[in-house]
Amino acid sequence: MKFVAVSSCPTGIAHTYMAAEALEQAGKAAGHEVHVETQGAAGSVPLDPALIAEADGVIYAADLDVQGKERFAGKPITDVGVKKAVHDAPGVIAQAVAAVEAARAAGTAPAAGAAPVPVAVTPARTVGVGHRIRQYLMTGVSYMIPFVAAGGILIAIGFLIATVAWPSNGAIEVTKVVDGTNGAAFAKWIADGFSFTSGQSWAVLLFWIGKWAFAFLVPALSAYIAYGIADRPGIVPGMVGGFAAGLVGAGFLGGIVTGFLGGFLALWISRWKVPKGVRGVMPVVVIPLLSVAVVGVLTALVIGPPMKALNDGLSSWLSSLSGGSAVLLGVILGLMMCFDLGGPLNKVAYVFATTGLANAASTSAAPAKVMAAVMAAGMVPPLAVALATAVRPALWTENERESGKSAWLLGLSFISEGAIPFAAADPLRMIPSFMLGGAVTGGLVMAFGSGQLAPHGGIWVLALISKPLLFLLALVVGTVVSALAVMAMKRLGQGSDAEIADEAVTRPTVARAA
Template sequence: MSEMITPELVDLDLSADSKESAARALAERMVERGRVTDLDGFLADVAAREAQMPTGLEGGIGIPHCRSPHVTTPTLAFGRSPSGIDFGAPDGPADLIFLIAAPAGADDAHLSILSTLARRLMQPAFTAALRAAATPSEAAALIAGEPMATATAGAGAEAGAGSQAAARGLSPTPPLPELGHRPSPRSSNAGGAEKTASPAFEALGSGAEPRVGGPGAEPTVSGRGGVGESPAGQPFRVVAVTSCPTGIAHTYMAAEALQQAATEAGIDLRVETQGSAGFTRLAPEDIASADAVVFAHDVPVRDRARFAGKPTVDTGVKAGINRPAELLAEARDKAARGEVADHTPTPVERAGEEADGYGAKLRTWLMSGVSYMVPFVAAGGLLIALAFAIGGYEINTAPSVAEHFVWTESASWAALLFQTGGLAFGFLVPVLAGYIAYGMADRPGLVPGFVGGAVALTINAGFLGGLIAGLLAGGTVLAVQRLRIPTALRGIMPVVVLPLIGSAVTAFLMFLVVGKPVASLQQALTDWLSGLSGANAVILGVILGLMMCFDLGGPLNKVAYAFAIGGLATPNEGSLKVMAAVMAAGMVPPLAMALATTLRGRLFSKTERENGKAAWFLGASFISEGAIPFAAADPLRVIPASMAGGAVTGALSMAFECTLRAPHGGIFVIPLIGNPLLYLIAIAAGTATTAGLVVLLKGLRKQAEPAAPAGTEPSDRTKVTAAA
């Protein structure tokens, strides 16, 4: 660990006033030590990770971290802020800031050490000693777990009894164990390849945690009584899974917090940490004997089916860190009520903390359905588009290829493509409804959702009908899950009872209650799109262009895209114009960034110039995400400029009455576009608009910045301020 942090990487008087400037100050130390090769590129990766979830923790800790190709070796920098810096923690600013930099291909050993640090941050003794450290050497040795840290921890904690540590209510603490070693059965690293843990917990290298039965309990004690007991006199047993997007810090902090809470409550707990360095599976017998399950995660739980039929608490990893006792209490309550399924959104498309509003949850549920529908759209739409290119638009009247197919005729091959694509398109509405229900109620919602989507097709309720059917199916399953279920029925609930009741109720509602009004609304929308012309079409093009370029593949982008592909299910002149405008606008941001880096490369870092080369192809292929690295590094300049260009392109595409039958493909489906030359002009105009605005805004920023030494790269100018 000593090679990961040195005194030169410690700042005990960090003067930064924001998390961005704090990250920059600590990262500059990494650059000076040769640990980071591109300051701006690395900070962009840190900002992108921070955007996923704030890295502030209760107790005055900020732990920004990321994997980055700009990191040469695993590195840790530490800063202590006298005034505190807001990292989004619920209890206020952080005075202890750790910047963790992991290479893109960091090895398991280093990640295991970093995970041990993350767990120690949950120990008051460790943080108190850091607040009392008098010199950078003491702090570095304490973090590294070197021998001198032992004396420093003991002496420093006593000396600092009236300082910051005392201000937080922390008392002097005993010496700390060496970082990277296993001080007690409750510590672990993330262990390497996946395997099944044996009941006898391995001493080192395991990602599945030992059981915790209460204060002073042995790791495998299972007969302890007390407040954690189940009705049969055995301790209440819980298995948990923790994970975060990078799998470096929060994964292990949540595990430590849950274990400490379990110790205090006398609960028998085992945790599986699904971190970056791999994970060791919970033993099947531990899962089978568990009374409840806790998922504290922000990425999908791997092999979630192992936990089917158990009362489950499903929340974000930050909740596991900040309120572990509440989660364990909730698990106990659900077990007492006999709830056996997840009552929060599925881990694939979670809606976040339970405190999130229904608007945020609804958006996430809908995006879950859209994300699973898009592959069907891409495959079916491109097959249909190719069929039209080969056999002409009359190919839709060709007889079934099962009855008539001539190997040497292009018309037969075109008919095969068209009919195959049509079958793929036939799954759009059921898949949309099925995975909206899955996003709400997990696997038990799939069958009712698919059934509801099929009913929507049957009654011609179309895309809107699929949306409503998915919500009805998921809501029905959630409602049934809240009922008190006899113990004998719990095992068959997910595979028999919930699909049966959910399908019956959803079909009833779609056939007899909401189906016909929705079908009428769908027809009205189709007629409106068919009649779009003039100013109305241009305004719609502007709106769609703004949505496509606002979040570059995020929720608003997906809503606009879903609106367009929904129209392709019942194609007409208006819906084909919408599809053309949406694809054209989505191509603008990456193409514009590529053009801007080509014309004025000095305004961009070396990494951004390299990304600009790839953005040519990404933009031409209609992959809006190609502009995300630029937006993450400078959002207040790149995003507004992208939206302006997208609005111009969307408006021109509509004004030129361009049409598109393919849902994807970029310039590679130009032969399938109505008015292709004008379509390219619309894309070029939007690209030029965005590129010009980005160059102008970045140029103004450069004029306001202090001059850098001649011959330096933008990424080497370590004193340049962060993007405003």
């Protein structure tokens, strides 16, 4: 049979492409042809309409709403989550084959190559309210992350240059040269004060470009939560609501609230039954006018004040952390980062760290230390499996050993998802081992006081991290602890290395999907 598929995950990075490769390989192994469209963070290349027309069935391996569903009308559809495709691609292929055969038996599936008809052949999977809310939230996070990454790294580079350009206190001096939020003042500085040969000038310019990118963090989060709920009509009220939330001091918590408010409000208005003459102006006038007005008023008068108090309290608590309380926070964040490897709990910890960076003036600030702890802990799982497969190769299948080699680069680049194939194949032994190492690393980073303003990059942004040697020490210790735990758990209740290897060969594995 021939299948077309769409894969997508909340962040549009690792799971999206792992699912695509797993489906293609599982299809080939079963004698079928599978073509996958990845709707990820790097955008997507739509499937050739000819491939869709020739396909016997369609597979949705998606945690987000599939874009362009109308292209597949009339085809038998198998709708699963992205993790199902990563963990059990052969099972998904078998399910898709069964759906096609059932549709043919019922006489509802068009022949391959025939024009699709607007008939819903297979019902989509039932998604609960909690899962939907998670989808909406993670849609916002996925669109927010590029703003965080670009802005945070540019701010960190600006600070790095400033430490060289100013003999002392460069991190403070770079913020005093000009107010980048004042357009007239900044334009005057560019005209009269900027020098192409001055390190100070470049430090100030890069710092403020990063701050501008960071300024879109809450509006982007809010806008794309609303987009996930209401599609395009949700973007405007979500964007304005997020901007207002930032303006009144409600922070990212306020942005989450305005995103849901703007999205559901726009969705409700878009479903109004109106006369034909009004339909044309609904999306360009009525929906944005009403939704922006309501969201703006509620943000200023109702949402803003309590969210500002909560945001201020959170910032104050972070700033007050020291000693054992700081270490405990690092341990908790390390556990969260390593529990679901790119899933909701991991992303909660990551968003908590990145949104705090907006209030960090230097790498010695509490939010910068939190960011360093989160990033170091997130690097541990793939590095731990890479080390374990290198030290005790007899414990692993050939595919797992090969995946272990690629996990070195993924771990060093702060891509926690590199350990997912191992966690998926053996969760009860792998996940606790990862969490142990992540907790050790997170706690040590906080104890050492290492900080960073770059929200991503892993080992490649080491120059932007304060106390880099202590940061590396924490990472190495946590990785070794986790790798030892992985190997010990693999041996727990087992026999010799050869017997464990035999068990590994018979165990279903998706390691090659990485």
